[in-house]
Amino acid sequence: MKYLPVQNYINGQFVDASTDQTLPVISPLDGTLLATVPLSTPKDLDAAVRAAKIVFPAWSHTPIKERVQVLFRYRHLLEMHLKELAELVSEENGKTMGEAIAEIEKCIELTEFATSLPQLVTGEVLEVSKGVECRTEHVPLGVVASIVPFNFPSMVPNWTIPNALALGNCMIIKPSEKVPLSVGRLAQLLKEAGLPDGVFNVVNGDSTIVNAICDHPGISAVSFVGSTNVAKIVYQRATHHYKRCLALGGAKNHLLVLPDAKADMTAQNVAASMSGCAGQRCMAASAMVAVGDVDHIIKKICEEAKKIVPGQNLGAVISKESKERIEHYITEAEAQGARILLDGRNATVAGKELGTYVGPTVIDYVKPDMKVAKEEIFGPVISIMRTNTVDEALAIENANPYGNAASVFTQNGGMARYVIDRASAGMIGVNVGVPVPREPFSFGGWNESKFGVGDITGKSSIEFWTKLKKSTVKWNPEAGVNWMS
Numbered sequence: 001m002k003y004l005p006v007q008n009y010i011n012g013q014f015v016d017a018s019t020d021q022t023l024p025v026i027s028p029l030d031g032t033l034l035a036t037v038p039l040s041t042p043k044d045l046d047a048a049v050r051a052a053k054i055v056f057p058a059w060s061h062t063p064i065k066e067r068v069q070v071l072f073r074y075r076h077l078l079e080m081h082l083k084e085l086a087e088l089v090s091e092e093n094g095k096t097m098g099e100a101i102a103e104i105e106k107c108i109e110l111t112e113f114a115t116s117l118p119q120l121v122t123g124e125v126l127e128v129s130k131g132v133e134c135r136t137e138h139v140p141l142g143v144v145a146s147i148v149p150f151n152f153p154s155m156v157p158n159w160t161i162p163n164a165l166a167l168g169n170c171m172i173i174k175p176s177e178k179v180p181l182s183v184g185r186l187a188q189l190l191k192e193a194g195l196p197d198g199v200f201n202v203v204n205g206d207s208t209i210v211n212a213i214c215d216h217p218g219i220s221a222v223s224f225v226g227s228t229n230v231a232k233i234v235y236q237r238a239t240h241h242y243k244r245c246l247a248l249g250g251a252k253n254h255l256l257v258l259p260d261a262k263a264d265m266t267a268q269n270v271a272a273s274m275s276g277c278a279g280q281r282c283m284a285a286s287a288m289v290a291v292g293d294v295d296h297i298i299k300k301i302c303e304e305a306k307k308i309v310p311g312q313n314l315g316a317v318i319s320k321e322s323k324e325r326i327e328h329y330i331t332e333a334e335a336q337g338a339r340i341l342l343d344g345r346n347a348t349v350a351g352k353e354l355g356t357y358v359g360p361t362v363i364d365y366v367k368p369d370m371k372v373a374k375e376e377i378f379g380p381v382i383s384i385m386r387t388n389t390v391d392e393a394l395a396i397e398n399a400n401p402y403g404n405a406a407s408v409f410t411q412n413g414g415m416a417r418y419v420i421d422r423a424s425a426g427m428i429g430v431n432v433g434v435p436v437p438r439e440p441f442s443f444g445g446w447n448e449s450k451f452g453v454g455d456i457t458g459k460s461s462i463e464f465w466t467k468l469k470k471s472t473v474k475w476n477p478e479a480g481v482n483w484m485s
């Protein structure tokens with residue numbers, strides 16, 4: 001085993017969970033056993049909540065300008081340890097080093113945003129009548145929880161950690177049991193940055209801990225990122241216990257490609273979007289709706305996708321089960337009459353035979369009612385559907401229950417605006433394959449890609465991680481008149 005068994009991190013210390021039950025953490029790159037992760041119990045969660053509750057009064061009353069000093073130092077440590085953190089992400093998740101480095105760079109950007117929060121959370125004050133003022137201020141919620149998925153072992157945790165802490169909350173995070181190593185390292189860096197013990201805690205495990213988080217009376221808010229099925233469970237369970245909850249779910253992102261699209265740029269964008277991070281991005285292009293004759297672009301997409309080679313510039317998918325599931329989708333579409341233009345099944349990498357790789361796959365003449373067109377595949381696969389008009393293409397996009405992202409490829413500004421106005425997704429790209437809003441803009445989808453109000457990053461996160469205190473204050477307006485007498 002390459003690393004020591006994973007431990008929980010409670011009150012500034014790495015501690016064993018109160019269980020002997022563990023799961024293996026296996027590198028998708030080559031099947032190496034990296035570590036084991038404990039399946040913690042609700043008792044472990046309770047210990048973390050108690051530690052966080054004790055330190056909450058001191059942390060929440062520390063002025064925000066002081067709190068963000070920790071994050072300035074944390075940002076610096078992320079930069080200093082960039083390569084090491086990226087290696088960990090690549091090992092446990094299967095990404096290429098280039099993608100893993102980009103992930104840590106994104107963590108740095110997220111932390112930079114959090115250090116700017118003092119500029120953004122100022123409240124309001126107004127004299128509403130003589131001597132009476134109304135004032136609002138954003139105050140922290142208390143102990144909050146963040147439940148995260150496997151596909152960004154460091155970035156998705158950093159969607160929540162810097163903002164929630166800067167805004168004065170104490171946090172319990174539940175990493176994905178498939179990729180628990182990165183969060184443990186982040187805990188060490190936060191401590192090195194000077195974060196007081198107990199403000200940030202890590203409890204490893206599976207659905208038992210997720211359910212315990214939703215049920216625990218000491219936790220005020222739950223942020224969840226993962227698949228739609230689990231997002232629904234978490235949203236229902238957390239709100240049943242009257243907690244604030246924002247639950248981001250899965251996706252099926254549609255790209256509308258119009259005949260006037262710039263062929264080279266479109267092909268590069270589509271190929272990169274479908275295959276980046278081995279297609280395991282909630283922003284990945286998964287369905288392409290070809291409007292009219294775009295055969296010349298489809299040909300170029302295949303040429304671009306052929307340049308993406310497993311083990312070279314394409315990482316692995318998370319597990320053997322995942323590889324089998326993705327390949328099954330392809331096989332089923334083929335059996336139903338779709339044409340496989342580029343086939344990524346049975347990909348292997350010499351010397352890494354236990355790695356779980358799927359090559360880029362382009363499937364044409366997919367019908368909107370096929371599973372491959374409707375469901376989230378989470379692999380480097382794009383399903384192309386053919387339509388004659390933009391309205392038909394929009395109807396396909398709109399009919400999908402998800403609503404994370406959609407993109408249109410065209411050189412016609414009016415047509416782009418038409419699609420922006422009608423696509424039913426929270427994040428829209430124009431000639432952009434992965435339309436992730438960068439800070440200070442907020443990240444979040446619509447429909448079954450997100451449950452709850454607001455978005456998870458950027459300015460919108462302020463509303464989620466704080467509550468408004470409204471005070472009405474009355475002083476004698478004449479108080480100063482006879483002050484010296």
Ligand code: NAD
Nearest residue numbers: 148149150175176206207210226227230248249250251282
């Ligand atoms: P997942 O839903 O399987 O797991 C997410 C978290 O929930 C993990 O921590 C896991 O331990 C826990 N969990 C799993 N099953 C559970 C259950 N039955 N009850 C309670 N908790 C449970 O997701 P994943 O496979 O780790 O991640 C991939 C999914 O995440 C994809 O659907 C992807 O689209 C989505 N995702 C969405 C976004 C977004 O911004 N919308 C971002 C990243 C990933």
